[in-house]
Amino acid sequence: MGKLGCNIDGNLDDTKFSQPMPWIGLYVAAASLAFLIAMAADVIQGIRYRKFWFPCKFSSLNATSLTLLAVAIKLSVDLNTSMPSRQDQLAKLSNTVFICTVMSNSMPSLGTMENKEMFTNILALGILVITVIVNICIQLATGVIYVFWKEHALILFIMLVLLLLLSFSALTVPNTKQYLELKYTKKHQLALKEGLNQTRKPVVDKLREDLMKYWMMAHTGNPQFVVGRSVTCTASGAFCLLSLATLAQAMVRSQFMPWSFKFCSGESVYKWSTTLVLATQTIAAGVGSIGPACRWFIAINFSRPKRGNQTGRNEFKVENYWIQSLVEMKESPLTFLPFHNKLCRKLAHDAKDYFLNLCIGVQIGLVLMSKGIRLISTLFVSRILYCYDCCRGLKKLIFKSVSNTESVSDSQPYSKLDLSRFVLDLEGEDALVEKMKKCNWDPTDYWFQMGEKRRPKYLITLLKRSTHGFKGVVEFDSNRIPSLESEEPPNCWALPVVTLTCIAVTLPNIGPTLIEELLCSVNEGLTYIRLLENNLDTIKELLNIRRAAEGVWVRVELYRKWLDVDLHKLSLQGKTQQEILQKLSDNAKNKLLEFHRNHTPQCLKHGPLKWPIKILAANSMYRITQSMLLTRQSGNAQMGEKLFETVAVMISDILGACLTNMQRFISMKCLSSAIEEREDSVRHAIDILGKAEKILKFQEHGESPGLDPCQMASIDEWRLFYMQKPLPFNPSPSQIETASSSSSDLYLIID
Known part of the structure; x- marks a missing residue:
């Protein structure tokens, strides 16, 4: 009998090495399924709370998600395992598309991170993405990936661009948070001043109007929404859709045009698990693309009304907040240098300036590219939107007589309140204010009614x-x-x-x-x-x-x-x-x-x-x-x-x-939270107001x-x-x- 690990002849026994590989594939599918559930939960929550820009709560970029991602892309970094069949090669491609989807979907989560956390997460993601790109290139060269090489080349380019968009968008988050916080303080003072002039209004009506103002400030100042409506996030949504379309066409061609491909015979050591990985990651890529696609569409819809009135110069202007942090770093001296030699310090400062000049150039290039993608997307999609607007106008014209006879709802006076002056916008976002004023979109009535349905009837x-x-x-x-x-x-x-x-x-x-x-x-x-x-x-x-x-x-x-x-x-x-x-x-x-x-x-x-x-x-x-x-x-x-x-x-x-303190609690709920949590706090306050409306009215006369x-x-x-x-x-x-x-x-x- 041979030694452990050796056969009878004393040679290495490698027949058992491949036996656990299907279970490793199952492990990869399980990690992909976890991502699928997280991204689906974000989609469901976005629809439930009418946040159609789909913020990242469960699928945000953090240590846990990066660990799961490292497990889910195991097939992409496997250099020497043969993948002969059609589903094996498609699983390799779905791995890379899955990475692009995760990167694009989790981009708004940059707004919730502290500076140190953001740096470590982006650095870890960068190491992971560069590793995947290098390994895919090696597999293309060695023949492990022998079909879909054009698709792989395109996906690798998209992956690199998404990494740059994520990294350089993160540089703008700290400055935009500070600017929005200052602007919120001014708008808050305006809301308080208007509230003091409404002392004769009933308590519930006054609170509802105040909460509408606070919601508009909290919503438009939400760091996730700020990142989600930026041009770089719009571009990431377009790239995400492009990667998904690339995977879709590869799957369709390989299924319905088999004569255009020549797959090898044989079976991968992953066996049946590659099919499971392919199915899971394809569904995950589809679900994960919903958020980026909606952000892309919303950004186009915001920019559409101003498109005809903007000159090319204004359209492709790079706002200051994009490069402000890089300029500040360039102007700041290097104070902690390990050497005191004047020449060495001069070389260090020159190297810093050259590097930051390169970063500023890359940032400007990414912003201009993103704005170009948004403009091109607007040119194509606006025609569909104009047709939709015409259909809506025709529908209103047909049902005009019916709508005139309908009774006025209780919430109509609140919807007429002009909230555009409480929009927190950045430089170059005039279209956002105009869009908010035109559509007057305000979900507070919906949340208030949801609270009314859950009133504490026994307590009342x-x-x-x-x-x-x-x-x-x-x-x-x-x-x-x-x-x-x-x-x-x-x-x-x-x-x-x-x-x-x-x-x-x-x-x-x-x-x-x-x-x-x-x-x-x-x-x-x-x-x-x-x-x-x-x-x-x-x-x-x-x-x-x-x-x-x-x-x-x-x-x-x-x-x-x-x-x-x-x-x-x-x-x-x-x-x-x-x-x-x-x-x-x-x-x-x-x-x-x-x-x-x-x-x-x-x-x-x-x-x-x-x-x-x-x-x-x-x-x-x-x-x-x-x-x-x-x-x-x-x-x-x-x-x-x-x-x-x-x-x-x-x-x-x-x-x-005790419940006489309810009015103070609702007011404090809107003011005491951090900028990242302010929107959820206001929504919770509106829900509480809907539940406690009768209690407040009952106490108002006491x-x-x-x-x-x-x-x-x-x-x-x-x-x-x-x-x-x-x-x-x-x-x-x-x-x-x-x-x-x-x-x-x-x-x-x-x-």
Whole structure:
């Protein structure tokens, strides 16, 4: 028997070397499939959010995508494996086309990168592309690739041009971000000034108009959109389509014109996997070309109206921001040189100047080439667009009488708002402003309507029980309760709501429908409380208390348990309301006492903010149940058999008081985000406004305390204000109905 790796004769046994190759091909197909899914997800998301320039979120250029790309192009860099059949040679070609598609599709993602990240990603991509180009040339010379050599030569040229477009477009991103940020500040001041003059408008209408302005600024200033609408990205889209067309014609010719090719007989060591790789990468190239093609088409559509009025000189003008960073680098001296010899330093500076002059020339050439491609594309595609415009005009003329009789929609006044003055454009982008003004394209109405469809109906019903002034904010916790601690933890909005809900669930003789509706209402309300607390609590000191509320709520919603107490079982034990309150109070008190017995004073010196979440929940339960028991002992009729209604009103008051911060939250959502995230933040704010429209209208007619916006975000500030200035009792509408319906009857309540 021979040694391991050798046959009986002692020679190297290479018969098993090719056995795993089909599985390697399957691995390549899997990496290509991952890219296909990522690019398809970007297409779906772009259509869903009406971003038809298709930003890159899942298929952006980063370390993960570059690693997958290196795996997916394994066939292109395989120098010595024979690929005799038709599908083998097409798989080689699809590999190179796939690289072009990925490069063109991921180009807008340059706008989301920091300078250092951008440099490393472009450098890694450049090394990968140069390696592929060299390996393909070697395979063309050695005969591994023996057909489609013209197609390969064209794709390699496109690949090199796309790499240059990506690299030199990245140089403009930092400067354009700074310029757009300055322009956004000026437009923002204009929007604020206009907002101050609209104080008489309803809150919802004012917020909608403000969000339309902020969306236009965020959308046109989105770095991905800025890169996506640039002439270099337009050119990359054209090159991407050209590479896809090259692959398509090669596949069609090889299938339907077999006499024009002479393929070798035999089978590749990749066997059946090359067909799988070819199919996956062809589909991926088709899906990945949707984004570049749409950006190319949109750029043509933007430039079309001004084409007839521009001179050739203006059309082929290279704006300053294209070469600004290179000029700044050229003007900056080399300060860190490893040598002090004057001649050496002079040679280094001269070499730097020559290199940067070359880069400036290449950048100018790429921009001029891209503008030439855009102009040629506009000349051809504009005829199709003009025919489309004529068909639209004819359709409007035919259906003019029908459209005149249609009722005016609620969103029509908003669509008439001129948003062109809030467009953030770069030098030479006058066509963008004109196009935005002409088409008045604004998706905020669509997003608002999508939010309206998901309104919190249970929460809105619960908020109708609120009292004027939200007196439940004070009443849920009485100051007359003796404290078990030397220092009480502060309150957050969520924890008392969760604790009160636990009490309501435990009360006996309450219908399951009422319990379920209350749980649904609180669940919807906690979603908004979470948003408000996470965004308005800048100190973050209540983070542990909010975690306590989240932890308790999960067990209440899913298991009907408060910590280790089964609430449903407790409600079925036939006890009175007072006994249940006492049971919950004793359970919470025991947990607090046990906690203090097991911890030394040194462990407790950090204060209640560092307590475990179970102890914070127990402290809240103890104080609230004791407050209710104290109120019952004082003979308050509200704490009799109508305790469930009273607790629901308290929950409604706390939720209503918290949601008075919704207007401030929506406004802050548009201002506090970075330039890369601003558009998504505004879209989220519009969605929230659509959901909370009825809540804001309901609160607009109510009374709010005389607190500044920062104080209104804190429940303890509300309580302090009302304790200093007692709030008169104003019953909720539901309580008024209950009182009026029972005024003619006499009830004898026996506990």
